[in-house]
Structures are given as structure tokens and as C-alpha cells.
Amino acid sequence: MKLNNMVAIVTGGASGLGEATVTRIIEGGGVASILDIAGDKGKALVEKLGPDKALYIETDVTDEEQVLEALNKTEEKFGNIHVVINCAGIGLAKKVLGNKGPHDLSTFTKVIHVNLIGAFNVLRLAVERMSANLPNEEGERGVIINTASVAAFEGQIGQAAYSASKGGIVGMTLPIARELAKYGIRNVSIAPGLIDTPLFASLPAEAREALGAMVPFPSRLGYPAEFAMLATSIIENPMINGDTIRLDGAIRMQPK
Numbered sequence: 001m002k003l004n005n006m007v008a009i010v011t012g013g014a015s016g017l018g019e020a021t022v023t024r025i026i027e028g029g030g031v032a033s034i035l036d037i038a039g040d041k042g043k044a045l046v047e048k049l050g051p052d053k054a055l056y057i058e059t060d061v062t063d064e065e066q067v068l069e070a071l072n073k074t075e076e077k078f079g080n081i082h083v084v085i086n087c088a089g090i091g092l093a094k095k096v097l098g099n100k101g102p103h104d105l106s107t108f109t110k111v112i113h114v115n116l117i118g119a120f121n122v123l124r125l126a127v128e129r130m131s132a133n134l135p136n137e138e139g140e141r142g143v144i145i146n147t148a149s150v151a152a153f154e155g156q157i158g159q160a161a162y163s164a165s166k167g168g169i170v171g172m173t174l175p176i177a178r179e180l181a182k183y184g185i186r187n188v189s190i191a192p193g194l195i196d197t198p199l200f201a202s203l204p205a206e207a208r209e210a211l212g213a214m215v216p217f218p219s220r221l222g223y224p225a226e227f228a229m230l231a232t233s234i235i236e237n238p239m240i241n242g243d244t245i246r247l248d249g250a251i252r253m254q255p256k
């Protein structure tokens with residue numbers, strides 16, 4: 001699917017990986033709706049990118065009504081929805097049995113709710129709209145990209161909830177791709193390693209360098225633009241489907 005004139009929805013698009021992806025899509029001639037709970041940050045990004053190319057819609061991805069409203073607003077402004085990129089997510093470190101007792105269920109549930117159920121909520125509602133698209137010459141009606149993590153495969157101590165949420169993304173990638181094949185809609189996931197987003201910005205420079213040094217090659221934190229580059233390659237290459245692609249400089253996380 002070509003980026004030019006393509007309409008994308010990017011959740012978590014006001015920051016980090018989502019922001020870089022929105023920027024690259026617009027540079028490639030597409031337009032994007034940003035679904036996030038970032039308030040003024042999202043509005044400022046739209047001002048920067050151009051209100052004719054980007055739309056910010058304050059949306060909690062876990063809320064069915066808010067997501068439906070965001071899909072309606074996107075179709076009203078841009079006429080269509082071709083691509084969904086799920087980047088909204090939260091991280092949380094907590095031990096199963098910590099100093100203060102067992103992992104509370106509320107935070108475990110919250111991480112699964114935002115990272116896994118939120119992504120599913122957006123894609124299930126968007127697919128209904130995408131399935132009505134006119135197919136392109138390849139028979140494609142749409143592309144879905146979800147964000148997993150290397151923590152889905154080698155989660156560290158304290159990542160039970162986060163790894164479970166990202167493992168869920170990996171697990172649903174193939175069955176959704178198989179089901180949506182009949183509509184010409186692909187479903188692909190990306191599992192990033194350590195990418196330099198606001199997630200890491202709060203760490204001191206030495207800590208960020210130490211994390212980067214753990215990456216075999218290139219021995220640094222990844223750039224958000226490298227995630228965006230992979231996301232747009234997935235959109236453009238019709239043969240990529242039903243799998244999770246690692247983007248990690250060959251890092252394999254240790255237990256802690």
C-alpha cells in the first residue's frame with residue numbers, strides 16, 4: 001500500500017514511536033489521526049505537522065465509545081481509514097512477590113487492559129470500516145500494525161504484566177492475519193528492543209549510554225525514526241503479514 005494519500009490512525013501518536021510514525025507517514029504524502037490521551041502535546045504536534053495533514057482526537061484506546069467517535073471523526077475529515085498503527089502503551093515494573101506482598105491485581109489488569117485489550121479494541125472497530133474500502137490493484141484494503149516488545153520473548157524480572165500484555169500481541173498476530181486475509185487486510189506486529197523515547201528521557205545520560213552499550217550492533221539505543229521506517233516498510237510491502245518482527249540490534253534481555 002502506498003503512503004501517498006493513505007489515511008492512518010496512530011494510537012499513542014503524540015509521543016515516542018507513534019509520533020515518529022505519524023511524522024514519517026505525513027512526509028510520505030499520507031495523513032494521520034492521532035488517538036492519544038496527551039492533551040496539549042497532541043494538539044501541538046498537529047500544529048507542527050499541519051492541521052490539513054494531522055488530526056488529534058483525545059481518545060482512551062480502552063473505551064469503545066471514544067474509539068468509535070475517533071473513527072467517525074477520521075472518516076469525516078479524511079474520508080477513509082487504510083492503516084491502523086497501535087502504539088499506545090504503558091510500562092510497569094512490579095514483582096510477583098515483592099517486599100510489600102504479592103503483585104496487586106489492579107495494576108496487572110491495567111497493563112493488560114491498555115496494552116493488549118486497547119490494541120484489540122481499536123483494531124476490531126477499525127477493521128469494520130477498512131473492510132468496506134475499495135481494494136487496490138494488489139487486492140489490499142488495509143494494514144494493521146501492533147507494537148509488541150522484546151519483553152514478549154525475554155521479559156525481565158518485574159515484567160510479568162508487561163510481558164504478558166506484549167505476549168498477547170504476538171499471540172494474536174497470526175490468527176487475526178489469517179482471518180482478515182479474505183478482506184485483503186494484513187496484520188503485523190513489531191517487537192522493539194530499546195528505543196530512545198520519552199520512556200528513557202528521564203534517565204541520566206550515563207544510564208542511557210549503559211543501556212545502549214548492551215545492544216550488540218549498533219551499540220546504542222534505537223531511534224524512534226527507525227521504528228517509523230519499519231512501520232512504513234510494512235505498509236508498503238504487501239508480502240509482510242502475520243508475523244512479529246524484532247527491531248532490536250540483536251539484543252537479548254537478561255533476567256535483570
Ligand SMILES: NC(=O)c1ccc[n+]([C@@H]2O[C@H](COP(=O)([O-])OP(=O)(O)OC[C@H]3O[C@@H](n4cnc5c(N)ncnc54)[C@H](O)[C@@H]3O)[C@@H](O)[C@H]2O)c1
Binds near residue numbers: 012061147
Ligand atoms: N521505547 C521502547 O524502547 C519500547 C520498547 C518496546 C516496546 N515499546 C512499546 O512501544 C509503544 C510506544 O512506546 P513509546 O516508547 O513511544 O512510549 P511513549 O510513552 O513515548 O508513548 C506512548 C503513548 O501512549 C499514550 N497512551 C497511554 N495510554 C493510553 C491510552 N489508554 N489511550 C491512548 N493513548 C495512551 C501515551 O499518552 C503516550 O503518548 C508502547 O506500547 C511500548 O510498550 C517501546
